[in-house]
Amino acid sequence: ATGSAAAEPIDESDQAYITPVTIGTPPQTLELDVDTGSSDLWVFSSHTPPSQIHGQQIYSPNKSSTAKLLEGHTWSITYGDGSASRGNVYIDNFTVGGLTAEKQAVQCAQQVSASFTRETHVDGLIGLGFSTLNTVSPKSQLTFFDNVKSGLDSPVFTADLKHGAAGTYDFGFVDKAKYSGEITYVPVNPDPGYWAFNSSGYAIGSGKFSASAITGIADTGTSLLYLPTAIVTAYYRQVEGATNSRTYGGYVFPCSSSLPSFTFGVADARITIPSAYINYAPITPGSSTCFGGLQSSSGVGINIFGDVALKAAFVVFNGGSPPTIGWAQK
Numbered sequence: 001a002t003g004s005a006a007a008e009p010i011d012e013s014d015q016a017y018i019t020p021v022t023i024g025t026p027p028q029t030l031e032l033d034v035d036t037g038s039s040d041l042w043v044f045s046s047h048t049p050p051s052q053i054h055g056q057q058i059y060s061p062n063k064s065s066t067a068k069l070l071e072g073h074t075w076s077i078t079y080g081d082g083s084a085s086r087g088n089v090y091i092d093n094f095t096v097g098g099l100t101a102e103k104q105a106v107q108c109a110q111q112v113s114a115s116f117t118r119e120t121h122v123d124g125l126i127g128l129g130f131s132t133l134n135t136v137s138p139k140s141q142l143t144f145f146d147n148v149k150s151g152l153d154s155p156v157f158t159a160d161l162k163h164g165a166a167g168t169y170d171f172g173f174v175d176k177a178k179y180s181g182e183i184t185y186v187p188v189n190p191d192p193g194y195w196a197f198n199s200s201g202y203a204i205g206s207g208k209f210s211a212s213a214i215t216g217i218a219d220t221g222t223s224l225l226y227l228p229t230a231i232v233t234a235y236y237r238q239v240e241g242a243t244n245s246r247t248y249g250g251y252v253f254p255c256s257s258s259l260p261s262f263t264f265g266v267a268d269a270r271i272t273i274p275s276a277y278i279n280y281a282p283i284t285p286g287s288s289t290c291f292g293g294l295q296s297s298s299g300v301g302i303n304i305f306g307d308v309a310l311k312a313a314f315v316v317f318n319g320g321s322p323p324t325i326g327w328a329q330k
């Protein structure tokens, strides 16, 4: 089996991408954020206090003839940015891009933090990290990918995210039409539960490539690219008027500044992020000060190749044994 689903940016800065899914019988449609940086599939639901719902679509298990409460199970997750959610669990049919998991654990939110309430376009998350990270207790649950993997033509899913346009998540196959040249595969360390891999170094603009092993995670759920401070300061040294703002929590610069591109290595392959992707967004709508798409990972504790990096490439998440990750230019 194979599947293919759209990844639509939620705003003009590509802060997150949403993918349509259907849950239950008759099918209820929601739009979820595919998140390779976590492993819980959770949704706004009929169990979410109305005061915490601000335009999101909800899943009502009591309206699904195939929904079954997973008795005595709860979940609770906190993301690195402090956002959080928790609730109970139902088992139901779950379909993405024409692929159905019959008995998917659908985690229903009974509480979401304000930042989720504010994200009116995001009805929940589909965690596609490793199932070891799933927070359901007392028995942790499998991700959608782990549930459908054995039935896929190939145990893979791919991300083709785009800047300011709809991209795709494919399941079970690698679409040659979506990339140019070759895909370079490197090992993944699944122990932390993320898609962790080693980048082989970086270059700023047309500068020389600096070889250095950078361990990071490929995370569709994180908007920006977070790398070691030394790399980030070297980058912004080349940006007129750039400062590291405590007020805004990172590097900002005049929106009119010209930015160098940024290249990262994957083994002997090179992925170049166009400068436009690093001019992330005005700090507030209409401001002439812009926030950088490349930021320091020192406050984060882990290097994260988020959407700013991923949308410059075609990425293969290979769930085989051993797992690997593939990167190609496009």
Ligand SMILES: O=C(CNCc1ccccc1)Nc1scc(-c2ccccc2)c1C(=O)NCc1ccccc1
Binding pocket: 033, 035, 036, 037, 038, 079, 080, 081, 082, 083, 125, 219, 221, 222, 223, 226, 299, 300, 301, 302, 304
């Ligand atoms: O949590 C994730 C993936 N989910 C991101 C997400 C999606 C929707 C809403 C909220 C969050 N990725 C990872 S792995 C490790 C971290 C992390 C980040 C900062 C400190 C400690 C750990 C994060 C994460 O929180 N990503 C989102 C994020 C937000 C702000 C700054 C950095 C990263």
